[in-house]
Amino acid sequence: MSTTDTITIEGFTAWLAAFRDRVTEHRSYLTELDSAIGDADHGANMARGMAAVMEKVGASPATTADELFKTVGMTLVTSVGGASGPLYGTLFLRLGMTAGAVAECDAAALSSALRAGLDGVVARGKAEAGDKTMFDAMAPALDAMDAAIASGASLAEATAAARDAAAAGRDATEPLVARKGRASYLGERSAGHLDPGATSTALLFDALAEVTAS
Amino acid sequence: MSTTDTITIEGFTAWLAAFRDRVTEHRSYLTELDSAIGDADHGANMARGMAAVMEKVGASPATTADELFKTVGMTLVTSVGGASGPLYGTLFLRLGMTAGAVAECDAAALSSALRAGLDGVVARGKAEAGDKTMFDAMAPALDAMDAAIASGASLAEATAAARDAAAAGRDATEPLVARKGRASYLGERSAGHLDPGATSTALLFDALAEVTAS
Amino acid sequence: MKKLINDPDRVLADALRGIEAAHADLRVDHENRIIYRAIPKDHGTVALVSGGGSGHEPLHGGFVGFGMLDAACAGEVFTSPTPDQMQEATKTVDRGAGVLHIVKNYTGDVMNFEMAAELAAMEASVEVRTVVVNDDVAVQDSLYTAGRRGVGLTVLLEKIVGAGAEQGRSLDEVVALAEKVNADGRSMGMALTSCTVPAAGKPTFDLPEDQMEIGIGIHGEPGRHRVQMGTASEIAQQLVEPILGDLDFGSSPTIVMLNGMGGTPLIELYLMYGDVAAILEKHGVTIARSLVGNYITSLDMAGCSVTVLRADDEIVSLWDAPVETSGLRWGR
């Protein structure tokens, strides 16, 4: 692994900005997905949250990952609400705690920080595989990332693998009957629709792959 | 004038039944007219009122005009409500009072009874020519009826003239700006629509012409 | 048409059944379609009767009870009740001190109440007086027309005059109070959508997505003007300005009602009230009391109306007096 095969604070900030851009651009689409099996606010929630994040991050730039992601997590927790606020908030809070007071992360460090984030999401939301939630995009993404790293992939290659797996995981939510979150109230009627949270999670990994592309 | 050139109690009852049939058949149309410049109930009001009238009249058949039309008027007053209830109610109450305790009326007697009814409508509602109300069909109808009688017309000819004049009067309400009733609240926007009450009045004279046709 | 009904022609009868089931402190005369207080007021006290077409709930049945009406006569949807109903109600509620008829100024209501008063006076020698409410500034007033409609002010008038009657005021005093309230209040309404009269089965009018009706009444009738849809604060302006242009509120305390037409959710009504209050205050109007909610509605119409009443200490204290009805309730 070369020494440039890391993601720096600037890289993290670019990631967040790219995620903000994606949820803003796809705001209506996310809301449409949430209209079908939820309450029509996921686009607004994510756009509002990431706008607040970038404002905070811009106002007081961080120098270490733990600092940066604590701000991101707390901002999401205090500006989003709903299910996605605590869940994405917890993801970033745990990610930062595990990454620690560092200025950059290599692929392995990033992956284990992300996995800590996923564990936090599970601890909060109790979702399991196949419940039709963001978990179903996030868990496959991290599995693919770990597998890529284990087989010697670069950071760019590992995040590309994560992006593809997240997208596949998102697509795989379509036939599922939801067992967690608001969509579960629809019972069988929740099948046949993509999960909004899995879709925003796929955007998160798409943004990561873009900013770490070599 | 031949002695058969009269309208009897049976004729009056047939007239009322024919009017009931017309307002029932045109219920939606009258309501549609009232939707444009009123509150969308004229069809329901007239249909409800005339159904009640025919029920009452059927249950206790009258032998004289005053009896019959008192029942008609009181039934309309107590079953219709709105503007048309007291107005049509007064029309029939006065008509009966003027016709008196008779079993039949010739054209002249009928016309003067109808005119007493019109006077009652004016006393209640204060409408003048061109206010865009039922007056604008009723007054021309009676003027035409009187003119026909004065020139020696039969009952059938006189009621036919009344029917045509009522229809023309109804049509003439279209361009008018309403000054009375609910349509007056629309100001200039009331122009360009037929008046619902003038339209039901034209049906009343149409029914009369039919049952008195030779 | 999608409505929670059994039959378009049975809406009123069925709704009265529900009102009776829901309110132990009301008595419903189903035959005559009259809603009474279960416990009549004291002898020697002026009684208040109102009524009108149905579809404006809670008006008037929701305002029967201590501190407001003694009886409400319910007509068919948007159709004034008939004289026999009002006469029956009048005879029943009279406690020997006379009866005030509160009539909204519509040709039908006025004529039917007129006939009722004639009958009541003839038949039972009840002293009947009438106040005709005509507060709608959207309608140009003139001797040669039907005049202004009675709209939102009716709610305030029934509350204030009801409180006056409860105090034991004489019929003359009650009439004077009613006339004062009517003279000092103005309203203006708007619609985002038409309502649908059950018996008609479809919306009374069509309104494109980008337009609204300004100057509507409460019977689903189109308004005075159809204009481009605006923001809440632009709409507030269009409702408040004609009211302020019509009556000088000076530095009197006022009572302000922001009323929903039936299909607009409360969150929007509060939002509108925020804008209305801000505009009134900018114009120097002092708001002493306010009321936000659905009080005089037009079936499922979306939209709202503003009513402003110029008050004084007496009116404000009558407003604050205890009231116990299903539609307004406080202080007791």
Next chain:
Amino acid sequence: MKKLINDPDRVLADALRGIEAAHADLRVDHENRIIYRAIPKDHGTVALVSGGGSGHEPLHGGFVGFGMLDAACAGEVFTSPTPDQMQEATKTVDRGAGVLHIVKNYTGDVMNFEMAAELAAMEASVEVRTVVVNDDVAVQDSLYTAGRRGVGLTVLLEKIVGAGAEQGRSLDEVVALAEKVNADGRSMGMALTSCTVPAAGKPTFDLPEDQMEIGIGIHGEPGRHRVQMGTASEIAQQLVEPILGDLDFGSSPTIVMLNGMGGTPLIELYLMYGDVAAILEKHGVTIARSLVGNYITSLDMAGCSVTVLRADDEIVSLWDAPVETSGLRWGR
């Protein structure tokens, strides 16, 4: 989308401004979006905090006041508020006797209130307890799902538990009372139309003229089934039967709410209540108290829900106890 708003992203802020202007007995913290009683309750008394997404008005802000809540945290439309809001409200209303969080069972609400309770316990050593309301029989309950939604029963629970707290009951007693009410109440809802979330700009779902959704919640979500439109009495049957099938009401007195979803006029709600009451009585259910109107809404959705609470003399007397909020007010 036609709404009385200024900007889809400013709806909540603007509505809070209107609520503040309309109610002198409420205090609004605009920064934290919290509605408080203007005059806090006595020291040593358990305080009640609730909250949730906006768009359900009068819930929860309309139930802040004597006899019900001490504070309501308002989230964005249909989006649970955030933990910092609830934590702030909790610290502010605590009168030394602990605070009850009343949470409707939605993943978002539960998680955000959980975080708030953790923060409040850590930071200010306020004793916080939580009741999660889950009364919706439309949702199958299971350990492996999010469980039942909290819907109409929330209104009854806030009233009854609020009365208990006002009596000076301890936190443990208040929690037990809340759990009892939650265990003994059931609800079921239906929609004739979708609502429109302002930020989404269009209806959440489409529903043909001849169909309705049965088993909806209060967030504009589609229901469990889409069925042919029916008469009011058929609909009443479809709402009441799942409730009676889920809980045995025996011969207990019950409190029944017929709630409107926001876009349905009161005349239809009364009509529905007539049918609901008739069906309940046919099944031998004793209705001791009832409530008909818009109490927990879903923006402009047309439709209604039924809530039935199995009560006893104590619950009925807590229901009857004085309450003074903008949404419910009696007896004081």
